[in-house]
Amino acid sequence: xTTLTDVTDGATAKGEQTRELILSTALRLFREQxxxxxxxxxxxxxxxxxxxNAYYYYSSKEHLMQAYYxxxxxxxxxxxxxxxxxxxxxxxxxxxxxRSWLDVSEPYHEFAGTxxxxxxxxxxxxxxxxxxxxxxxxxxxEIFRQVVEGSDLKLPADLRAELxxxxxxxQMGIVLFWVHDDSSGLRRTKLLITSTVxxxxxxxxxxxxxxxxxxxxDLVGVIRQLKGV
Amino acid sequence: xTTLTDVTDGATAKGEQTRELILSTALRLFREQxxxxxxxxxxxxxxxxxxxNAYYYYSSKEHLMQAYYxxxxxxxxxxxxxxxxxxxxxxxxxxxxxRSWLDVSEPYHEFAGTxxxxxxxxxxxxxxxxxxxxxxxxxxxEIFRQVVEGSDLKLPADLRAELxxxxxxxQMGIVLFWVHDDSSGLRRTKLLITSTVxxxxxxxxxxxxxxxxxxxxDLVGVIRQLKGV
DNA sequence: CCTGCTTCTTGAACATGTTCAAGAAGCAGG
DNA sequence: CCTGCTTCTTGAACATGTTCAAGAAGCAGG
Numbered sequence: 001x002t003t004l005t006d007v008t009d010g011a012t013a014k015g016e017q018t019r020e021l022i023l024s025t026a027l028r029l030f031r032e033q034x035x036x037x038x039x040x041x042x043x044x045x046x047x048x049x050x051x052x053n054a055y056y057y058y059s060s061k062e063h064l065m066q067a068y069y070x071x072x073x074x075x076x077x078x079x080x081x082x083x084x085x086x087x088x089x090x091x092x093x094x095x096x097x098x099r100s101w102l103d104v105s106e107p108y109h110e111f112a113g114t115x116x117x118x119x120x121x122x123x124x125x126x127x128x129x130x131x132x133x134x135x136x137x138x139x140x141x142e143i144f145r146q147v148v149e150g151s152d153l154k155l156p157a158d159l160r161a162e163l164x165x166x167x168x169x170x171q172m173g174i175v176l177f178w179v180h181d182d183s184s185g186l187r188r189t190k191l192l193i194t195s196t197v198x199x200x201x202x203x204x205x206x207x208x209x210x211x212x213x214x215x216x217x218d219l220v221g222v223i224r225q226l227k228g229v
Numbered sequence: 230x231t232t233l234t235d236v237t238d239g240a241t242a243k244g245e246q247t248r249e250l251i252l253s254t255a256l257r258l259f260r261e262q263x264x265x266x267x268x269x270x271x272x273x274x275x276x277x278x279x280x281x282n283a284y285y286y287y288s289s290k291e292h293l294m295q296a297y298y299x300x301x302x303x304x305x306x307x308x309x310x311x312x313x314x315x316x317x318x319x320x321x322x323x324x325x326x327x328r329s330w331l332d333v334s335e336p337y338h339e340f341a342g343t344x345x346x347x348x349x350x351x352x353x354x355x356x357x358x359x360x361x362x363x364x365x366x367x368x369x370x371e372i373f374r375q376v377v378e379g380s381d382l383k384l385p386a387d388l389r390a391e392l393x394x395x396x397x398x399x400q401m402g403i404v405l406f407w408v409h410d411d412s413s414g415l416r417r418t419k420l421l422i423t424s425t426v427x428x429x430x431x432x433x434x435x436x437x438x439x440x441x442x443x444x445x446x447d448l449v450g451v452i453r454q455l456k457g458v
Numbered sequence: 459c460c461t462g463c464t465t466c467t468t469g470a471a472c473a474t475g476t477t478c479a480a481g482a483a484g485c486a487g488g
Numbered sequence: 489c490c491t492g493c494t495t496c497t498t499g500a501a502c503a504t505g506t507t508c509a510a511g512a513a514g515c516a517g518g
Contacts, residue, residue: 120349
């Protein structure tokens, strides 16, 4: 897959065009009729190529979804720039980033369930924890790093260093909630964000209290240990 | 499915026998070769029935997994009785319950990934949050209620009321970690449990500190609100 | 033991993701 | 413009979950 993305060697301009065509057709059909109801045959027919050809570029139906996920990442990163260069308030920055993820992903809400499904399998390259999705994951964590760094938040250095990753985990939790949320206008997920973010902010500021500090230090220790082992 | 479980009307003794035969054969094959590599044809052949017959009792391959999940729940509940009637220490009770879940599930570790996969899809009846798995979920939460109630933990009443559900969520998190854990002897998951439980205990005891109390109250409020909306 | 109704069982047929051998198209070196 | 190599494309064939019409087996009421 990676070599095919290198435009320099191998891939023809024509080839790249076919690849794009297949992907955009697939994404459109996913959006229109959902992942489950979109067959590989339908994608191929609609794109005017053969099934085998689709498999030449994307080694499975899931990989077409992987591509969608990457697509979303890019959109999110763009959508978030304005917020990150604006306010200094930690809660506003975090809320903004989480909300804009929601906005970007909204058109895909229904079929995101299926994405999550395949993503949850550990061996799957689509898993958010897998080696293959490392780039996307790190790009995501990078956003949260910016959230923290550009903010007015005062924190002990070691907690501050782990925080972006923890916020990314928090987002994973919100995504999980979102996937299951069928309230109108995603009311419940929005409520989750608006009520959780200030709490996180307050919890983080609690770390100044001596009694709390010890526990937080240990927590950071546990995280580091688990990452190391 | 529910009606078929009612032995009173409908189902024959013979029928029940076939049902059991299919399930036990399926579970054995899942364990021996994993979920993905076990075909419905193989299950049917091995059990000495036709494919169609397997579908008469279990409406999909996933439902065979659902049955496995129920099976695990029962085992866990049994395994946990001794611990719950013994020690009063909260950390010991919680550690014991989590560890015994690990023991019970160990033989299924490899194929549990696939279970998680199908379970993560929101519409799936296998989802831990679905209506269909409510009985299993509540049975699980009930275990954590016993963990809390029989323990020496002193907590504000409202937090204490929400705690079993929160501990269940914590277990879901551990399960997610476990599914991705390929360290030898599940070293990492065990480490996660032994290091997280005391932290949880300390965090909970922190709720006596005035500054912390307010945040916790709000947290409980958020949880209640989300459950209600 | 007949009759009619329910429960159970069968295996072929279907749907759909995936593979593969064959060849077409593109292109660089001569 | 040939030759040989790489890239691309095809569609039939395969694997496997699932459905379905047909009928067999069981059983209660007469």
